[in-house]
Amino acid sequence: MSIATRDVYGKVLVELSENSRIVVLDADLAKATKTIEFKKACPERFFDMGISEQDMMGTAAGFATCGKIPFASTFAIFAAGRAFEQIRNSIAYPNLNVKIAATHAGLTVGEDGGSHQAIEDISLMRSIPNMTVINPSDGKETEEVIKAAVQYYGPVYIRLGRAATPDLHGAGYQFNWGKGEVLREGKDVSIIATGIMVAKALEAASKLQEEGIVATVINMHTIKPIDKLLILETARLTGKIVTVEEHSVIGGLGSAVCEVLSQEYPTKVAMVGVKDRFGTSGKPDDLLKQYGLTTNDIIAAVKSIK
Numbered sequence: 001m002s003i004a005t006r007d008v009y010g011k012v013l014v015e016l017s018e019n020s021r022i023v024v025l026d027a028d029l030a031k032a033t034k035t036i037e038f039k040k041a042c043p044e045r046f047f048d049m050g051i052s053e054q055d056m057m058g059t060a061a062g063f064a065t066c067g068k069i070p071f072a073s074t075f076a077i078f079a080a081g082r083a084f085e086q087i088r089n090s091i092a093y094p095n096l097n098v099k100i101a102a103t104h105a106g107l108t109v110g111e112d113g114g115s116h117q118a119i120e121d122i123s124l125m126r127s128i129p130n131m132t133v134i135n136p137s138d139g140k141e142t143e144e145v146i147k148a149a150v151q152y153y154g155p156v157y158i159r160l161g162r163a164a165t166p167d168l169h170g171a172g173y174q175f176n177w178g179k180g181e182v183l184r185e186g187k188d189v190s191i192i193a194t195g196i197m198v199a200k201a202l203e204a205a206s207k208l209q210e211e212g213i214v215a216t217v218i219n220m221h222t223i224k225p226i227d228k229l230l231i232l233e234t235a236r237l238t239g240k241i242v243t244v245e246e247h248s249v250i251g252g253l254g255s256a257v258c259e260v261l262s263q264e265y266p267t268k269v270a271m272v273g274v275k276d277r278f279g280t281s282g283k284p285d286d287l288l289k290q291y292g293l294t295t296n297d298i299i300a301a302v303k304s305i306k
Contacts, residue, residue: 002164006103008142009160010034013071014041016150023063027053027074032162033103035073053078057086057098064096069150072098076105076159080121091155092130099149100125101158105135106246107274107291108163108196108284117279123251125157126224132178133224135159135253137198138168141221144175152177159195161246163284166199168219180227182234186214189302190234193244194220194253197272197293201244204298213302226256228264235267240305242270244298246288249273270301 014037016022023045030036030048039046049056053074060070072079079087079102091098102121109117126133132154136142142160149156168183183198184205193201198219205215216234220227235241241261243254254271261267274291288294 002166003139004164005142005160006034008139010037012143012146013038017042021069023068023070025056025072027056033073053083054086057083058090060098061090061096064098070098073101076102076118076121080124092128095130097153099156103160104162105159107279107287110284111281113281114278119248119274122247132156134222135195137219138165140169140173148175165196178222178225180230181219184217186216188214189240190216190238191242192218192220197244200295203295228260231260232265235265240268242301244272268305270305272301
């Protein structure tokens with residue numbers, strides 16, 4: 001079964017609606033972000049702020065000062081980009097308990113084109129002090145992330161997608177805050193992936209196995225704080241790392257991994273991601289192919305490390 005992480009977000013908000021502290025804000029995109037499900041269940045705690053993302057973040061900050069747990073939602077390009085100053089100064093600077101659930105991230109927004117494809121949002125959000133950045137890989141992980149975010153005090157940026165993603169986790173999965181997840185163990189190379197690219201990393205590992213290359217696959221759902229211990233452990237084990245993300249190679253997962261390694265254990269790294277380009281309009285699968293984010297691209301990156 002495949003489901004978009006934004007769809008799961010909408011369903012989980014309804015499940016959590018018995019918590020009277022939760023309020024949900026949206027910027028005129030409730031049908032797309034799926035917060036409309038919460039509006040149907042709890043209209044008195046849903047606030048459509050209109051096309052005013054900066055105001056939405058400021059209002060969310062205000063709710064947080066009153067003891068509420070606000071979830072503020074819009075497309076990632078508008079959350080991380082248009083409302084950056086408000087997130088920085090009104091939410092993160094005072095360390096307020098606001099959850100920013102940003103949907104439609106990455107190239108797989110598809111036909112909406114480069115203006116709406118956020119490929120730099122992880123970079124922007126992880127640069128802000130006090131901000132936690134999480135990029136779930138599938139529906140079940142998204143469910144557990146949203147529930148964990150309610151229990152965690154502080155600002156959180158949750159990156160969600162438009163396109164359906166394969167199920168990677170079963171009913172018993174437990175999200176481990178700030179700790180990467182080893183999905184497959186190997187000795188020849190480590191593939192560290194995040195978000196929708198985790199499924200492709202697993203596919204690549206299976207094909208590499210057929211060629212005698214045994215890869216570790218890690219789901220790095222939490223980009224900040226990054227799991228330094230796991231990165232160092234896998235680097236020492238395999239000596240080669242490939243990072244995989246539906247995001248720019250500048251400032252995203254690959255950069256975060258290299259920051260750890262350069263200081264602690266220099267290791268050969270290849271990055272699979274968007275190479276300093278804007279997106280363009282097209283079908284999601286066609287865009288992933290055009291921008292080098294396919295299973296075969298991961299395999300090529302693994303083989304490129306000598």
